[in-house]
Amino acid sequence: LAKTTQPISMxxxxxxxxxxxxxxNNIATxxxxxxxxxxxxxxxxxxxxxxxxxxxxxxxxxFIPADRKSSTLSLPRVSLSDTAVYYCLVGVPWGGYNKLxxxxxxxxxxxx
Amino acid sequence: xxxxxxxxxxxxxxxxxxxxxxxxxxSGHDYLFWYRQxxxxxxxLLIYFNNxxxxxxSGMPEDRFSAKMPNASFSTLKIQPSEPRDSAxxxxxxxxxxxxxxxxxxxxxxxxxx
Numbered sequence: 001l002a003k004t005t006q007p008i009s010m011x012x013x014x015x016x017x018x019x020x021x022x023x024x025n026n027i028a029t030x031x032x033x034x035x036x037x038x039x040x041x042x043x044x045x046x047x048x049x050x051x052x053x054x055x056x057x058x059x060x061x062x063f064i065p066a067d068r069k070s071s072t073l074s075l076p077r078v079s080l081s082d083t084a085v086y087y088c089l090v091g092v093p094w095g096g097y098n099k100l101x102x103x104x105x106x107x108x109x110x111x112x
Numbered sequence: 113x114x115x116x117x118x119x120x121x122x123x124x125x126x127x128x129x130x131x132x133x134x135x136x137x138x139s140g141h142d143y144l145f146w147y148r149q150x151x152x153x154x155x156x157l158l159i160y161f162n163n164x165x166x167x168x169x170s171g172m173p174e175d176r177f178s179a180k181m182p183n184a185s186f187s188t189l190k191i192q193p194s195e196p197r198d199s200a201x202x203x204x205x206x207x208x209x210x211x212x213x214x215x216x217x218x219x220x221x222x223x224x225x226x
Contacts, residue, residue, distance in 0.1 A: 043203045087155075
């Protein structure tokens with residue numbers, strides 16, 4: 001599984017757009033990029049997954065450049081309830097080797 | 113679906129006692145995972161099952177830990193004997209082959225060993 005590097009923590013204010021960048025220089029051809037969100041006292045929750053270019057859903061957008069060595073999770077107009085830890089993971093989600101290894105994640109604090 | 117169901121939510125036990133954590137995965141999911149989370153070590157994968165068969169238990173810390181999945185709707189993680197350093201939040205997650213990394217996690221069991 002490719003190693004990922006992301007900031008330990010970030011601060012933002014309500015209504016702002018937040019971009020969290022993750023580096024994965026050793027990403028393999030078949031690897032996908034997956035982001036999870038974890039609120040205090042809850043289990044992680046799947047947010048978004050992509051392979052290349054841009055993916056958008058009702059929660060976030062994921063931007064992946066052509067070389068795929070990094071990715072950016074974009075949260076539009078954050079609110080206090082977006083305060084959480086965000087994990088970036090890289091790997092092949094299908095097939096016989098199917099397990100997620102979590103890193104330290106990015107602790108996002110949204111302020112009023 | 114009620115999601116992944118874990119019990120109990122909280123467990124306080126004395127050192128040396130046996131502890132059993134329980135998990136009911138989402139119906140139809142063929143993968144089940146047990147994770148442990150602490151402030152110091154973050155989220156650690158302990159073991160995972162595919163179609164009720166243990167696939168990788170390399171994350172199980174020592175022989176005091178054991179996990180079983182007797183059928184597709186139930187799994188247990190047992191610690192015997194428990195030690196204070198086992199105090200953590202234990203999460204169970206499940207997914208199906210077609211969902212890839214779209215795991216669904218339970219709410220966790222907060223274990224305190226005193």
